[in-house]
Amino acid sequence: MERGKTENRKVDGKLVAELEKLLPTDQVRTIGPELRVALQDGTGSRGIKGEADALVLPTDTEEVAKVLAWCYEHGVPLTVRGGGTGLAGGAVPDGGVVLSLERLDRIRSIDPELWRMEVEAGVRTATVHRIALENGLLFPPDPGASEQSTIGGNIATNAGGPHAFRYGVTGSWVTGIEAVVPPGEILTSGGPLRKNVAGLDLTGLMIASEGTLGIVTAAWLRLVPAPEERGVVVGFYPDARSGCDAIGMIMGSGIQPTALEFLDRGALESSLGSFPSQAPDKAGFAVIAETDGTPEEVTRVVDELEEAMTEGALLAPVRITDHSAIRAFWTWRDGVSIAVTAQRGGKISEDVVVPIEALADAVEETVAIGARHDLPACSWGHAGDGNLHSSFLVDLSNPDEMRRGNEAAAEIFDMAMRLGGSISGEHGIGSLKTAHVEDALGPVAVRLQAEVKKVFDPKLLLNPGKKIPLP
Ligand SMILES: Cc1cc2nc3c(=O)[nH]c(=O)nc-3n(C[C@H](O)[C@H](O)[C@H](O)COP(=O)(O)OP(=O)(O)OC[C@H]3O[C@@H](n4cnc5c(N)ncnc54)[C@H](O)[C@@H]3O)c2cc1C
Numbered sequence: 003m004e005r006g007k008t009e010n011r012k013v014d015g016k017l018v019a020e021l022e023k024l025l026p027t028d029q030v031r032t033i034g035p036e037l038r039v040a041l042q043d044g045t046g047s048r049g050i051k052g053e054a055d056a057l058v059l060p061t062d063t064e065e066v067a068k069v070l071a072w073c074y075e076h077g078v079p080l081t082v083r084g085g086g087t088g089l090a091g092g093a094v095p096d097g098g099v100v101l102s103l104e105r106l107d108r109i110r111s112i113d114p115e116l117w118r119m120e121v122e123a124g125v126r127t128a129t130v131h132r133i134a135l136e137n138g139l140l141f142p143p144d145p146g147a148s149e150q151s152t153i154g155g156n157i158a159t160n161a162g163g164p165h166a167f168r169y170g171v172t173g174s175w176v177t178g179i180e181a182v183v184p185p186g187e188i189l190t191s192g193g194p195l196r197k198n199v200a201g202l203d204l205t206g207l208m209i210a211s212e213g214t215l216g217i218v219t220a221a222w223l224r225l226v227p228a229p230e231e232r233g234v235v236v237g238f239y240p241d242a243r244s245g246c247d248a249i250g251m252i253m254g255s256g257i258q259p260t261a262l263e264f265l266d267r268g269a270l271e272s273s274l275g276s277f278p279s280q281a282p283d284k285a286g287f288a289v290i291a292e293t294d295g296t297p298e299e300v301t302r303v304v305d306e307l308e309e310a311m312t313e314g315a316l317l318a319p320v321r322i323t324d325h326s327a328i329r330a331f332w333t334w335r336d337g338v339s340i341a342v343t344a345q346r347g348g349k350i351s352e353d354v355v356v357p358i359e360a361l362a363d364a365v366e367e368t369v370a371i372g373a374r375h376d377l378p379a380c381s382w383g384h385a386g387d388g389n390l391h392s393s394f395l396v397d398l399s400n401p402d403e404m405r406r407g408n409e410a411a412a413e414i415f416d417m418a419m420r421l422g423g424s425i426s427g428e429h430g431i432g433s434l435k436t437a438h439v440e441d442a443l444g445p446v447a448v449r450l451q452a453e454v455k456k457v458f459d460p461k462l463l464l465n466p467g468k469k470i471p472l473p
Contacts (some may be wrong), residue, residue, distance in 0.1 A: 018055055029105075030057070030058050031059070032055065045094065054100045056099050058100070060103075061105045067187070070182050081098065082103070082217050083101065084152035085147070088429065088432060089351065092213060106122035106219055107125050109125065114139060117226060118194055118225060119222075121221060123153055123218045123220060124153075127153060143165070144165050157173070157218050160210035168259065168260040175223055175224045176221050178192025178205055178222040179191055179218050182219055183216035183459075189216060214455060214464055214469045230296050231297045231323075233294075233328075235308055237288065238315060245264060245286070246264075246362035248310065248315070249262065249289055252310045257306050257310060259307065259386070262289070262291050262385050265288045265382040268342075271380075272338070272341040273337065277334060350404075352411050352425075354392060354415065355390075355427030357423060361385060364388075364390055374410075374413075379392070379410070380393055381393060425439070431470075436467065
């Protein structure tokens with residue numbers, strides 16, 4: 003599977019010199035480590051790297067508008083970059099300019115009594131979490147790399163994460179956005195209003211648009227009072243079938259955890275050694291459930307979870323209720339992706355989504371697809387949403403393994419669609435999956451999306467080759 007290639011329009015030296023005059027000197031890089039970093043995102047672990055002539059670092063919305071207007075005037079492609087943690091190659095440039103939002107990092111306002119804040123797009127997700135908590139509030143979306151990812155990137159991918167199961171994905175928490183759209187205009191859509199149905203939903207259109215329609219420069223976020231307590235229960239099972247039966251028991255009992263996660267045998271083999279609580283030496287599947295609320299509610303629901311998760315478990319479900327132990331647990335869970343990558347130095351990982359009743363099939367088929375391509379395979383992810391990170395472990399320096407890994411990944415998309423699912427649950431399409439979009443969405447949806455793209459970006463300069471297949 004090739005990265006979606008576009009006609010790579012090289013920016014000549016004269017244009018680069020002009021660009022350098024557009025912004026103060028410390029805001030344009032044409033060589034050096036910062037530009038090199040901007041050529042990759044989270045897909046670096048599968049060996050993907052782009053090319054660009056310049057990295058620009060605007061400090062406010064007006065400067066973003068100035069850069070986009072310049073690119074539009076000169077026909078220069080522009081790739082938008084947040085924290086560069088994306089796993090679909092969305093921030094990997096194909097020539098032209100990379101525009102990083104990292105210096106738009108101000109909290110514009112916070113109204114704790116009204117449960118809302120307005121932040122610039124370059125603010126890190128973890129910073130939003132921390133500031134909300136300091137004010138007794140919760141911003142629930144929690145994609146795994148939240149210390150590095152930005153709110154702009156979360157909005158552009160409509161990021162999920164473990165707690166999306168109860169609380170929903172990023173878009174559910176965005177009431178408005180400020181964005182720069184071609185040819186360099188500032189669009190304000192929505193705002194602090196919690197409800198607003200005037201006009202077409204342009205905020206909704208920008209969410210998950212992966213930098214192909216405009217550049218998000220700020221957002222209004224909805225918050226909720228932070229829960230007083232949390233409790234985690236982890237069950238270990240011999241295999242995917244018995245683990246998925248436990249998931250069925252939880253949901254069938256009417257318990258609604260805030261997060262419902264899983265790890266299969268291969269993911270556990272990579273990560274169980276650093277599990278911060280008691281665990282069996284070996285397990286074929288783990289189910290993780292978290293709940294939150296008042297101390298009484300948490301105790302009651304943790305008891306119910308324990309009961310629902312006992313049948314078929316290898317040992318009594320592990321109960322984690324101490325604050326620091328819960329923090330250590332989620333640090334471990336966030337590290338699973340890195341632990342899996344460390345096995346062979348690289349991984350080709352896809353984030354397909356299937357109906358929850360097909361999760362065990364998808365987990366087993368992932369391993370079978372890997373075996374057919376002679377590659378170790380595993381999966382983990384957000385069980386309650388049927389969203390699995392199907393991964394093939396590869397040696398990045400072995401071209402034959404990389405080819406087999408990419409072929410296996412293409413089979414994962416076919417598998418997800420055959421099981422009634424789709425090609426991406428949360429990481430997006432980026433440059434890696436555009437070739438599969440028509441199969442997933444059908445020709446009518448693809449035609450309409452291409453028309454929408456042309457309305458926003460008639461010169462097709464924003465994140466070219468990403469997200470939306472164009473004729
Ligand atoms: C270890 C690890 C765990 C992860 N876990 C999860 C998870 O649980 N759930 C999940 O959903 N994702 C997860 N991800 C993927 C990634 O973190 C998210 O997709 C995140 O939202 C990307 O944010 P970013 O700021 O890094 O965006 P980038 O990677 O910089 O960009 C992602 C896309 O958004 C566009 N973009 C970025 N900023 C803007 C902007 N301001 N305006 C317009 N477009 C923009 C880019 O052009 C690109 O197409 C994980 C990644 C890693 C490495």
